[in-house]
Amino acid sequence: MLTESCCLKFARGHRLQHDTVRHLWIIQAPEKAFIADEIAAATLKLVDGKRSLKEIIDALTADYQADRSIIARDVTALLAELRDKGVLNS
Amino acid sequence: MTTPYIPSAAEAPPMSLLAEVTHRCPLSCPYCSNPLELVRKSQELSTESWKRVFKEAADLGILQVHFSGGEPMVRPDLPDLIAYAQSLNLYTNLITSGVFLTRDTLKTLDEAGLDHVQLSFQDVIPEEADRLSGFSNVQPRKLEAARLIREAGLPLTLNFVLHKGNIERMPAMFALARKLGAIRVEMANTQYYGWALRNRAALLPSLAQLDAAQDVVNAELARGGLAIDYVTPDYYADRPKPCMGGWGRRFLNISPSGKVLPCHAAETIPGLTFDNVEEKPLKEIWENGQAFRRFRGTEWMPEPCASCDRKEIDWGGCRCQALALTGDACNTDPVCSLSPRHNTILDAIREANEKTELPFIYRHFST
Numbered sequence: 001m002l003t004e005s006c007c008l009k010f011a012r013g014h015r016l017q018h019d020t021v022r023h024l025w026i027i028q029a030p031e032k033a034f035i036a037d038e039i040a041a042a043t044l045k046l047v048d049g050k051r052s053l054k055e056i057i058d059a060l061t062a063d064y065q066a067d068r069s070i071i072a073r074d075v076t077a078l079l080a081e082l083r084d085k086g087v088l089n090s
Numbered sequence: 091m092t093t094p095y096i097p098s099a100a101e102a103p104p105m106s107l108l109a110e111v112t113h114r115c116p117l118s119c120p121y122c123s124n125p126l127e128l129v130r131k132s133q134e135l136s137t138e139s140w141k142r143v144f145k146e147a148a149d150l151g152i153l154q155v156h157f158s159g160g161e162p163m164v165r166p167d168l169p170d171l172i173a174y175a176q177s178l179n180l181y182t183n184l185i186t187s188g189v190f191l192t193r194d195t196l197k198t199l200d201e202a203g204l205d206h207v208q209l210s211f212q213d214v215i216p217e218e219a220d221r222l223s224g225f226s227n228v229q230p231r232k233l234e235a236a237r238l239i240r241e242a243g244l245p246l247t248l249n250f251v252l253h254k255g256n257i258e259r260m261p262a263m264f265a266l267a268r269k270l271g272a273i274r275v276e277m278a279n280t281q282y283y284g285w286a287l288r289n290r291a292a293l294l295p296s297l298a299q300l301d302a303a304q305d306v307v308n309a310e311l312a313r314g315g316l317a318i319d320y321v322t323p324d325y326y327a328d329r330p331k332p333c334m335g336g337w338g339r340r341f342l343n344i345s346p347s348g349k350v351l352p353c354h355a356a357e358t359i360p361g362l363t364f365d366n367v368e369e370k371p372l373k374e375i376w377e378n379g380q381a382f383r384r385f386r387g388t389e390w391m392p393e394p395c396a397s398c399d400r401k402e403i404d405w406g407g408c409r410c411q412a413l414a415l416t417g418d419a420c421n422t423d424p425v426c427s428l429s430p431r432h433n434t435i436l437d438a439i440r441e442a443n444e445k446t447e448l449p450f451i452y453r454h455f456s457t
Binding site: 014019026028086 | 103105149150151153154179181183205206243244245247273274317319
């Protein structure tokens with residue numbers, strides 16, 4: 001279970017990077033690459049092993065001037081999915 | 091959300107570069123995927139040439155570089171090459187037999203910023219691993235290599251090449267992967283080109299073996315915790331594999347001497363001209379090189395491919411296989427049951443299901 005006090009980082013061998021040829025944000029992983037859409041990229045740029053999930057949600061809520069509960073739901077779902085895939089860990 | 095990366099346009103930039111930095115190898119496996127004619131040390135690209143190629147590759151849109159061979163660790167400049175690729179934001183993957191991996195050599199690679207290691211295993215039984223690799227006491231070295239890789243915190247994939255003689259030990263292979271802390275396992279049945287084709291009758295599993303293997307894979311997938319990439323021998327399929335994700339669509343391969351190939355077996359195909367990175371920029375080769383244009387897209391296709399609704403799914407299958415089994419790389423891959431030459435596949439399957447114990451033809455190369 002992912003709570004707002006959780007603090008995630010990229011697992012070794014996984015990273016977010018900007019693809020300057022295709023103009024996309026991508027997640028690099030062993031033997032594959034995923035495209036991160038704008039919201040996913042904005043979120044993952046904040047994942048640094050120091051910020052808690054709460055701090056990430058607060059920052060995105062301020063940036064996008066959106067309803068915090070909706071941001072919290074989407075961000076938690078995204079990060080939980082990436083943790084389950086082994087892209088992120090705590 | 092996140093989605094897998096799939097290129098769209100036919101001339102879209104490639105995603106992966108297989109950098110075959112050498113053909114030299116201390117092992118002598120009977121299913122070796124390298125060409126029958128190997129590149130000698132004196133013909134290998136220099137450190138500076140490889141670096142220039144990586145810069146051109148990153149500018150072209152390559153995201154991942156797979157350092158392969160031969161055994162890439164025979165090159166003393168490997169850490170230097172990895173560090174340079176890493177500085178260009180290229181994802182660096184080392185594909186190794188592990189026999190030269192020690193605490194010291196791994197530390198150098200780790201400090202160079204290596205992202206991921208694929209460690210090859212021939213078997214789970216030490217005697218069988220020795221027999222397959224032609225290398226004495228190979229298994230303890232590989233087990234130690236795996237331990238060191240995990241100790242350094244590097245993500246590890248175990249690679250197994252499956253064949254008639256080891257496919258029934260897949261449960262033990264999965265158990266080994268879990269015990270060693272691998273995050274991923276590649277279990278690829280031998281693909282029958284070059285050296286492996288010479289040994290096909292001794293390597294191709296029976297249908298019963300393949301059915302059992304699929305059950306094992308399904309059970310392991312259900313257990314979770316391990317990414318599994320299982321590749322069946324396409325001889326038993328009705329439709330061909332989309333070889334390389336389509337010719338000249340995603341991958342390129344650079345040979346130890348700098349030849350740029352659409353796949354690592356492409357040199358077997360007559361009538362193709364392979365450009366060399368010492369003579370032309372990589373972008374020019376990828377976009378306009380004769381070898382890449384020859385089978386890119388669907389224009390080249392004969393019937394039954396040309397009118398097939400799967401032509402942009404399997405891209406006509408494998409050109410090297412069409413050549414090896416029908417004598418002409420322009421033919422439909424004979425794996426396809428619609429191919430007029432599908433009988434060549436059926437004959438090979440019959441042979442594999444009749445004969446059991448056959449000797450291997452080994453290959454040896456070190457110069």
